[in-house]
Amino acid sequence: MIRPGRRAAQHPRTARRTTMLVGGAVALLGVSGALVSLLPPQSAPMTEVAALPVGFSCARVPEQLTLGVVVSLSSAPGEGAEWKDAANGAVVAAHRSAMGGCEIGLVAVDDHGTPEGARAAVEELTGQGVSGLVLATHGTHTAAAVDAARAAGTAAVLPYGGGPDLPGDGVWSLGPDTASADAALVEEAGGGARVLLVDTGGGTPTGLSPAATVTADPGATADVIVSAARPHLEGEPAVERVVVSGPAAAQATAVAALQAAGASVPILLTPDALSPAFAPALAAAGGTLSGALTTIGTDSGDAVALRGDERGRAASAFRGAVRMTADDAARTTLLGDRAFRDLAAVADAPSHDAVVALVRAAAVAGSREPAAVAAALRGSTIGPADGLAGPPLDFGAAHALDVPALPLHSSPQRLGLRPADPPLLWFAGQPRL
Numbered sequence: 001m002i003r004p005g006r007r008a009a010q011h012p013r014t015a016r017r018t019t020m021l022v023g024g025a026v027a028l029l030g031v032s033g034a035l036v037s038l039l040p041p042q043s044a045p046m047t048e049v050a051a052l053p054v055g056f057s058c059a060r061v062p063e064q065l066t067l068g069v070v071v072s073l074s075s076a077p078g079e080g081a082e083w084k085d086a087a088n089g090a091v092v093a094a095h096r097s098a099m100g101g102c103e104i105g106l107v108a109v110d111d112h113g114t115p116e117g118a119r120a121a122v123e124e125l126t127g128q129g130v131s132g133l134v135l136a137t138h139g140t141h142t143a144a145a146v147d148a149a150r151a152a153g154t155a156a157v158l159p160y161g162g163g164p165d166l167p168g169d170g171v172w173s174l175g176p177d178t179a180s181a182d183a184a185l186v187e188e189a190g191g192g193a194r195v196l197l198v199d200t201g202g203g204t205p206t207g208l209s210p211a212a213t214v215t216a217d218p219g220a221t222a223d224v225i226v227s228a229a230r231p232h233l234e235g236e237p238a239v240e241r242v243v244v245s246g247p248a249a250a251q252a253t254a255v256a257a258l259q260a261a262g263a264s265v266p267i268l269l270t271p272d273a274l275s276p277a278f279a280p281a282l283a284a285a286g287g288t289l290s291g292a293l294t295t296i297g298t299d300s301g302d303a304v305a306l307r308g309d310e311r312g313r314a315a316s317a318f319r320g321a322v323r324m325t326a327d328d329a330a331r332t333t334l335l336g337d338r339a340f341r342d343l344a345a346v347a348d349a350p351s352h353d354a355v356v357a358l359v360r361a362a363a364v365a366g367s368r369e370p371a372a373v374a375a376a377l378r379g380s381t382i383g384p385a386d387g388l389a390g391p392p393l394d395f396g397a398a399h400a401l402d403v404p405a406l407p408l409h410s411s412p413q414r415l416g417l418r419p420a421d422p423p424l425l426w427f428a429g430q431p432r433l
Contacts, residue, residue, distance in 0.1 A: 052310075052317040054324060055099030056359075056387050062368040066105035067358055068125030068154075069334055069351075070145055072137040075113020077201060077218040077247035080137030082275035083160050085343045087136035088333050089352035089389075092318065095325040096387070097359060104359060108334035111137060115144035122148035122156075131368040132358035132377075134159065136351050138272075146171050155374035157357055157400075159350035161271075167398030170374050172357075174350050174393065176298065176405035181271055182206040184296045184405040185243065189268055193240040196232045198225065198254045202245025202270050211239060218250040222285055225257035233263050245270040249281040256287030269295040274408070276346040279423040289424055293410040298401060300349040300390035301408070302415050303427035311391070314384030315349070319417040322347055326419040345420040349389035356387045357395070 071087050072080030090106055097104045109124055111117035118137070122145045125133060133156040135145050142158065146166050149156035158166065161175025176184075182205040189195050189208065197210035201218040204210065214228040232239050242265055244254045251273050258267060272278070273295045282289060304315040325331050326341040333340055340347075361377035362368055381402070383392040392402040406428045414421040 052313050052384070053100075054096060054317050054321045056093075056096045056102075056356075058097065058100045058102035060363040060366050061097070061102045061104075061359060062131075062362055062366065063102075064105070065102070065359065065362050065368045066107060066128070066130050067132050067134060067355060068122070068128070068130035069106055069108040069134045069136055070111050070118065070121045070125070071108060071334060072113040072117075072139075072141075073110045073335070075137075075139065075141075077250055078272065079113035079139035079141050080111070080160075081113055082248045082272065082277035083136060083138055085276045085346045086348040087134075087159070087351045088340060088343045088347040089159075089349060090134055090136065090355045091331065091334060091340055092321050092325050092347055093352045093355035093359070093387075095328065095331060096321050099321075099324075104355070106334065106355075108336075110335065111141070111145065113137070113139065113141055115141045118142060118145035119148045121145065122152070122154075126152035126154050126370070129370075130154065131362055131370055131373045133157070134351065134354040134358070135162075136160065136354070138162070142166060152370070153374065154370040155358065155361070155377050157354040159348075159354040160275075170378070172377070172395055172398060172400045174354060174390075174400055176271070176296070176401060177399045179206060180405045181296045182208070184407065185268060185270065188294060188296070188407045189241050189243055194237060195241045195243055196229065196239040198229060198242060198244045198258070200225075200244065200246030200250035200254050202247070202251075202272070205243065205245060205270065208243060210243065216250070216254065218247055220250070220253065222253050222257035222260060225254050226261045229258060229263075230261050233258075233261055233265070239265060241266050241268060243268045243270075244273075246272065248272045248275045248277040252278050252281035252287065253285045255282055255291070255293065256285035259287050259291055267291070267293050269293060271296050274426060276422070283423070289410070289412040291410075294407050295410075295426065296405050297408050297426065298391050298403060299406055299408070299428040301426045302417050302422070303425060305417055306415070310384045314387075315389055316417075318349060318352060318389030322418050341419060344418055345422045353388045353390050353393065356389075357382060357393060357400075360386055 075081040094104045109121040111121040138160045156171045158173045167173040186207040194211040197213045212232045326344040331340040365372040365376035379396045393400040394402045408426040411425045
């Protein structure tokens, strides 16, 4: 059941099913040997792991459990709108619960990407008595949402991370903290390399000492960036790496500019590039998705579903659930304005896992009272066997992600694991040569 804020729309109860997805066999259908060779070998042990169910167990899940989801349908660059489509992973989690026999209500409210809107959205949701909150947005304005959630005593999970001071005291982040992401980016850039920083609004990552910096407003054109960057790309000594920081669309414009300038050095991006907004913005700016790009994040993309370990099978179960959710003509997006199938290509694991964590906490508590859910979530640990699509989570820490931030490399390859493939795939391992 998904209810947009201030509007009610119920989804008919889905019949209980015990569909099982045999991860490796299903995931590999139609995937060519050339594609598999593109993706690097994984270090995880390839042990036999039982197939994971697509539908969730509803044991002890309270009846009429409802969660609030805050999204930003529009915003200034970097203030959350880039993630509005990805947040529909929450819809997949609700559908998987319905397959198991329990209805999880999702009430979604648009915060407009502003502090005032974020505060009002949380107050509206907590006023309706939601058991927990998924703050599926990003940027400085989320501080107001966090403050409002704490004031209401309602657990809040941020699937896309937040500032270093946001998590804690009943608020958890599922993304890498800024310090660890910056450290991973600096390490990937190489300590002795001459780096050109193209700052499109993201500033200088902590620990990075660029040999040169080009500063561009988020709305700067590719031509402006080309003119500023070319002397550093062609001069003596030329730079050996380029780091681009800023909101997703601004980074895309910068990458298109660097490609137009003939840059042949590695291009590293800050984590905003992982949002679904990046790839279409790059294409719109005249860039190519075939270029070798690297960013920092967690290994939770579609390529994980090709693995044969427990995480791979959990990821495969999630992609199977995406397909099943898309096949349900009655399933809509979070705000009920489109068919879920329209966004099935980009519904992601973090927003799905935020819902899973809150539902599991409610089951442990045996209650839908916000205080009980928050208490049960605090200190808990959950993993693939509990229904996660991404890495394990430890809610004993404010940053619940229980794995380090990693370099992720881009590929336009299509895996065929969803009704429609995302335009860009991010995977962990060695980049293509």
